[in-house]
Amino acid sequence: MNENRLVVALFGVIVTALLGSIAYRFIAPLTISVFLYYSTRRYYKALRKLRLPARIRAVIVLASLAVPLILLISYTVVLLVIEARRFITRYSLIDLAATHVDWIGRVGTIPEFTLEGIYQAYQAGRLDVFLTFATENAAFISSLVSNFFLNLFIVVIVTYYLLVDGSRIREWLLRFDEGAIIRKYLEAVDDELEAVLFGNLLNVIAISLIAVGAFRGYNALVPTPAHVPYPTLAGVLTGIASLVPVVGMKIVYLPLTGIAALPILLGGDQSLLVYVVGFLLVAVVVVDTIPDLLLRPLLSGETTHVGLLMLAYTLGPVVLGFYGLFFAPILLVVVLTFAQTALPRLLGAEPDEGLPRSQLRLDDF
Numbered sequence: 001m002n003e004n005r006l007v008v009a010l011f012g013v014i015v016t017a018l019l020g021s022i023a024y025r026f027i028a029p030l031t032i033s034v035f036l037y038y039s040t041r042r043y044y045k046a047l048r049k050l051r052l053p054a055r056i057r058a059v060i061v062l063a064s065l066a067v068p069l070i071l072l073i074s075y076t077v078v079l080l081v082i083e084a085r086r087f088i089t090r091y092s093l094i095d096l097a098a099t100h101v102d103w104i105g106r107v108g109t110i111p112e113f114t115l116e117g118i119y120q121a122y123q124a125g126r127l128d129v130f131l132t133f134a135t136e137n138a139a140f141i142s143s144l145v146s147n148f149f150l151n152l153f154i155v156v157i158v159t160y161y162l163l164v165d166g167s168r169i170r171e172w173l174l175r176f177d178e179g180a181i182i183r184k185y186l187e188a189v190d191d192e193l194e195a196v197l198f199g200n201l202l203n204v205i206a207i208s209l210i211a212v213g214a215f216r217g218y219n220a221l222v223p224t225p226a227h228v229p230y231p232t233l234a235g236v237l238t239g240i241a242s243l244v245p246v247v248g249m250k251i252v253y254l255p256l257t258g259i260a261a262l263p264i265l266l267g268g269d270q271s272l273l274v275y276v277v278g279f280l281l282v283a284v285v286v287v288d289t290i291p292d293l294l295l296r297p298l299l300s301g302e303t304t305h306v307g308l309l310m311l312a313y314t315l316g317p318v319v320l321g322f323y324g325l326f327f328a329p330i331l332l333v334v335v336l337t338f339a340q341t342a343l344p345r346l347l348g349a350e351p352d353e354g355l356p357r358s359q360l361r362l363d364d365f
Contacts, residue, residue, distance in 0.1 A: 028323035029151040033158035035326040037166065038197035040065065044163050058163040062156060076233060185342040192333050196309065200243060206295055207249070208239025211287045218279050226275035228260045238287060243313075243325065253283035308332060 023030055040061045047057040162169075170190065174183050212235030219227045228234060234256050241248040261276045309329060316328025 026151070026154055027327070028321075029154035030158060031323045031327045031330065033155050033162065034330060035197060036065070036155070036159045037162040038193045039201045040159075040198075041163065041166070041194055042198050054164050058160050061163060062160060066156075072233075072236060076237065181342055181345050184345070185338060188341045189334055189337045192337050193330065196329060196333055203291075203295055204239045204242055206239075207242040207287070207291055208236045210291055211235035211238040211249075211253075211283075214282055214286045218282055222275040222278070223272060225264060225269065226260065226272045226279075228256050228279060238283075242291075249283075249288050253280070253287065257283070308336070 043064070044057055044061050047060060050057075052060070170186070173186055212232050215228055215231030215235050219231050234252060238249050238252045241252045257276060257280045260279060261273060264270065264272050264276065309332065312328040312332040313325065316324030316326075318324070320327055
């Protein structure tokens with residue numbers, strides 16, 4: 001019997017090691033999947049009121065995330081291309097840059113951003129420079145694109161089945177309960193992860209609404225030459241960037257300030273720069289500072305310290321790379337919850353009943 005258990009245990013170790021190595025290879029999409037699962041689980045549960053099957057609810061949740069995100073990215077790329085073409089044409093930047101970079105002179109003029117315009121540019125040979133670059137780097141580009149779609153596929157599939165079968169996974173884990181320690185810990189981690197990561201989703205929505213209102217309000221009060229372009233789109237992108245504390249929103253409103261100031265610097269009324277400075281102050285105070293001080297503590301979870309959470313969001317990408325933005329807060333919640341729930345019990349301390357120390361308990365009588 002002992003030999004059989006040893007063989008089974010050895011087999012389990014080997015399988016676990018193999019699964020662990022595969023999971024480490026795809027740790028970025030798996031981490032994002034867990035992040036999305038806990039961020040959307042309350043929304044998934046709320047759809048029960050419509051009496052929809054679990055699979056339909058999971059599809060609705062994923063579509064609610066994917067479709068707006070795809071439309072937003074597509075709309076942003078199109079606007080960037082159109083505005084960049086308009087700006088380059090207006091200020092003759094191609095002629096200016098061609099004096100310093102040889103291959104830019106072979107581009108000639110930027111084609112119209114339409115199928116007909118791109119086709120005409122291709123026939124005229126104005127796209128040969130870009131086609132040559134794509135051909136010379138075909139292996140790198142194809143590898144980059146295939147890896148992106150592979151990781152995206154993993155994120156969609158894993159998030160879908162976590163939503164559909166999350167309760168089954170939880171029941172399976174609770175089968176290994178000993179003395180209620182594991183159950184208490186897993187339930188606490190599960191609840192806190194949902195509170196923290198769902199709070200991030202609410203924070204993105206709130207920041208987006210505040211930023212859209214602030215940017216549109218600014219445009220309504222200042223002269224047209226000092227307007228910021230596409231305030232609604234910029235506000236939504238600011239909300240998404242708020243996922244990264246400290247530096248997140250700045251990657252949107254600082255370039256936006258530069259874009260608003262550039263036409264004035266290149267030939268407009270210099271006195272209008274006062275309004276652009278005012279926009280920067282509005283973005284820093286109204287969009288960045290005040291919501292971060294007021295909203296983040298309310299949406300940071302029930303027991304996780306706000307400062308530690310912000311530190312995890314900030315240092316995670318620095319230490320682990322891109323996926324650290326999602327992995328670090330999850331790891332922080334797992335560790336802190338273990339220290340608060342399981343560790344005291346393992347060390348023999350009495351479980352905390354949530355009463356103040358001055359409150360009399362039944363044993364006191």
